[in-house]
Amino acid sequence: MTTTPTGAATAPAPRSPLDDAQAQLAAAVATLGYDEGLHQLLATPRREMAVAIPLRRDSGEVEVLRGYRVQHNLSRGPAKGGVRFAPHVELDEVRALAMWMTWKCALLDVPYGGAKGGVSIDPRQYSAGELERVIRRYTSEILPIIGPDQDIPAPDVGTDERMMAWMMDTYSTSRGHTTLGVVTGKPVALGGSLGRASATSAGVVHVALAALRHRGIKPEGATAVVQGFGKVGAGAVEFLAEAGVKVVAVSDQYGAVHNANGLDYDSLLAHMKETGSVVDAPDTEPMDAAAVLTMDVDLLVPAAVEGVLTEENAGDVTARIVVEGANGPTTSAADRILTENDVLVVPDILANAGGVVVSYFEWAQANQAYWWSRQEVDERLEKRMVTAWDALLEASQKRGLTLREAATVTAVERVADAHLLRGLYP
Numbered sequence: 001m002t003t004t005p006t007g008a009a010t011a012p013a014p015r016s017p018l019d020d021a022q023a024q025l026a027a028a029v030a031t032l033g034y035d036e037g038l039h040q041l042l043a044t045p046r047r048e049m050a051v052a053i054p055l056r057r058d059s060g061e062v063e064v065l066r067g068y069r070v071q072h073n074l075s076r077g078p079a080k081g082g083v084r085f086a087p088h089v090e091l092d093e094v095r096a097l098a099m100w101m102t103w104k105c106a107l108l109d110v111p112y113g114g115a116k117g118g119v120s121i122d123p124r125q126y127s128a129g130e131l132e133r134v135i136r137r138y139t140s141e142i143l144p145i146i147g148p149d150q151d152i153p154a155p156d157v158g159t160d161e162r163m164m165a166w167m168m169d170t171y172s173t174s175r176g177h178t179t180l181g182v183v184t185g186k187p188v189a190l191g192g193s194l195g196r197a198s199a200t201s202a203g204v205v206h207v208a209l210a211a212l213r214h215r216g217i218k219p220e221g222a223t224a225v226v227q228g229f230g231k232v233g234a235g236a237v238e239f240l241a242e243a244g245v246k247v248v249a250v251s252d253q254y255g256a257v258h259n260a261n262g263l264d265y266d267s268l269l270a271h272m273k274e275t276g277s278v279v280d281a282p283d284t285e286p287m288d289a290a291a292v293l294t295m296d297v298d299l300l301v302p303a304a305v306e307g308v309l310t311e312e313n314a315g316d317v318t319a320r321i322v323v324e325g326a327n328g329p330t331t332s333a334a335d336r337i338l339t340e341n342d343v344l345v346v347p348d349i350l351a352n353a354g355g356v357v358v359s360y361f362e363w364a365q366a367n368q369a370y371w372w373s374r375q376e377v378d379e380r381l382e383k384r385m386v387t388a389w390d391a392l393l394e395a396s397q398k399r400g401l402t403l404r405e406a407a408t409v410t411a412v413e414r415v416a417d418a419h420l421l422r423g424l425y426p
């Protein structure tokens with residue numbers, strides 16, 4: 001509780017994803033014993049762009065949308081990170097997401113810095129033609145700072161492979177030649193990688209299975225819930241079920257459904273394709289969407305948006321393990337409560353890194369114009385995820401830190417080392 005100049009009590013300002021990202025960095029900097037100059041170098045985005053996107057709607061009216069691209073760090077290679085289309089996208093959120101991309105790429109040791117982009121728009125309210133005009137204009141606006149050696153966008157919430165094809169085309173036509181390496185997450189027929197569409201979910205499940213085994217829980221017969229049934233959540237449901245985990249509940253923006261005997265992925269997917277939601281899918285019962293997060297299961301996979309596990313509900317989480325499919329789903333206050341309650345939290349920068357790992361594979365393939373088989377992609381992804389999990393577990397045990405603290409410390413140290421080796425820091 002804080003007070004106003006007149007002494008009246010006010011509630012503390014709500015913490016934003018950027019507050020949480022900065023708090024995680026500050027803790028890592030303290031562990032590593034860095035000085036304030038190096039802290040500020042790591043805390044400050046290298047480059048930011050805010051753009052206006054005029055759109056002529058199908059009705060003929062003109063609207064002006066706001067878009068952003070933030071390159072948080074470039075010390076280990078070109079910036080890398082997705083583009084989000086969602087109603088409440090704003091600069092501070094994009095800054096937080098860009099910083100997490102820097103740590104994610106460093107933790108998985110892919111040769112990138114971190115970036116993120118977004119447009120403040122509710123894509124469900126726009127036609128395919130309108131979305132194409134928006135993403136093309138957004139690409140034109142940020143064109144001076146993107147490129148296969150500069151900054152490589154990819155899909156995130158509300159964007160998809162079709163939009164990545166339009167981004168690639170807009171960039172390529174401006175340059176006068178096709179440049180496949182400028183974005184990842186493209187259609188396979190247009191320089192995309194086999195296995196990229198499912199990579200984030202596959203990575204989530206590789207670490208979820210490792211975490212279950214680490215906690216002495218056999219995946220076969222373990223129970224799970226997944227928040228979100230989009231690109232990450234739907235695949236997580238599919239791969240968990242394939243591994244024998246019983247997924248008993250799933251939610252989206254419209255509500256949640258459960259089945260104590262396990263949900264059927266194919267019928268959920270068919271229902272989602274038909275209606276746009278999991279609500280009322282066959283062989284399911286409706287349930288309160290917020291209650292999904294506190295169900296008594298072995299594994300909770302938040303795979304929707306940031307800030308869903310908070311000080312208010314973290315104490316009610318009864319899952320033994322949380323694997324963060326989404327970026328930033330757990331606030332710092334919730335993180336402390338979960339740790340006190342011995343809930344193992346596998347942090348986003350490891351758990352959902354499968355996407356950027358296969359984006360890296362896609363970029364490497366596109367730059368060489370030499371394509372790998374699905375088996376090669378899947379095997380290399382699994383190896384990277386399992387190796388990173390093993391290394392993180394060891395670092396956390398050795399340093400006496402939580403998995404998130406150990407992951408951030410490892411990543412921050414790699415990024416700081418790159419700065420120091422390059423001599424960018426006097």
Ligand SMILES: NC(=O)C1=CN([C@@H]2O[C@H](COP(=O)(O)OP(=O)(O)OC[C@H]3O[C@@H](n4cnc5c(N)ncnc54)[C@H](OP(=O)(O)O)[C@@H]3O)[C@@H](O)[C@H]2O)C=CC1
Nearest residue numbers: 156157158200228229230231232252253304326327352355
């Ligand atoms: N796509 C990728 O490769 C990667 C994504 N991520 C992260 O994973 C998360 C999900 O991304 P992605 O799957 O790509 O996005 P999508 O847009 O494909 O899906 C988002 C899902 O979240 C649901 N959702 C949104 N808000 C809520 C809410 N308040 N409660 C419950 N469900 C909600 C949406 O429901 P509805 O369909 O009803 O709108 C949808 O099912 C994000 O945090 C993203 O940054 C991380 C790494 C890579």
Ligand SMILES: O=C(O)CCC(=O)C(=O)O
Nearest residue numbers: 081082154156355356359
């Ligand atoms: O595939 C990528 O480049 C980045 C995906 C992304 O935005 C993320 O990992 O949060």
